């Protein structure tokens with residue numbers, strides 16, 4: 657099984673990132689964790705029916721978001737990508753509109769919670785059906801190539817379990833044959849709800865499958881935002897410059913249950929999770945930034961306060977918004993306002 661390095665790096669390998677960019681990555685990680693927890697809290701308060709958790713994915717998503725070229729690239733995410741979504745420009749208010757399913761949400765409050773979309777941010781709408789978005793992402797990459805829009809690429813993400821789906825394999829093959837501008841980013845958290853990686857695949861190193869399709873593959877520490885940024889930015893640059901697709905695998909861990917509807921204590925123990933928590937990417941990156949002098953402890957504390965304040969404001973503002981009404985139940989579902997009973 658893929659292992660997670662436990663060493664906190666003392667020296668900072670910044671891969672060309674400025675102090676401001678490093679702080680932006682850290683802020684995205686803090687905001688993701690805060691919003692993530694808010695979704696679970698609101699569910700337990702009976703205010704929202706469902707929320708997904710992404711704790712443990714912060715480094716991977718904030719690092720990948722930093723490699724995304726806003727206004728150019730396209731993101732085809734999956735349901736656990738809260739951090740990637742805010743990292744490429746979605747606001748906490750937009751996240752909360754989705755979680756509260758309010759009419760002002762980009763999907764009109766009609767999508768599953770945590771299923772964002774945004775034309776402005778270049779974030780493609782996606783489905784809860786595992787891997788269904790991957791052929792769509794490949795289609796978008798095909799369109800970029802067909803239209804000769806070089807300098808742009810697609811970033812598509814998915815979990816480890818999703819690599820067992822037929823669409824995943826078909827998409828990998830098609831992208832390699834046509835040398836499409838796309839990066840396949842696997843967020844390997846070692847679980848697919850209750851199915852551990854060892855029961856999902858015989859070859860636990862997902863990145864090694866790349867060779868079978870004829871594209872480069874690389875694995876990195878998904879608890880390290882800078883290793884993630886390095887791998888994803890190289891893959892995206894290659895794609896933007898006509899070099900074709902890449903398969904990347906970031907190894908992380910899912911600290912929370914799969915969703916608010918799941919009880920993970922039925923298939924793993926508190927001790928299992930506590931062991932992985934020792935490598936928690938959020939305090940790990942905080943220590944690195946303080947130890948290497950990018951931020952002081954006081955600046956970190958102020959940033960945490962600011963993130964909490966922003967989350968509270970977004971929560972209150974979204975909660976006060978109206979639900980969609982029955983009138984628009986079929987809006988965006990059937991073309992030309994057609995209704996099934998007509």
Ligand SMILES: Cc1ncc(C[n+]2csc(CCOP(=O)(O)OP(=O)(O)O)c2C)c(N)n1
Nearest residue numbers: 736784785786815816817818845847848849
């Ligand atoms: C085609 C399909 N089969 C099953 C499900 C039910 N399901 C939802 S999430 C999930 C686990 C996916 O695990 P993984 O791809 O590793 O992503 P993770 O949730 O761990 O981030 C399953 C089986 C589904 N949504 N779609």
Ligand SMILES: [Mg+2]
Nearest residue numbers: 815816847848
């Ligand atoms: Mg998984």
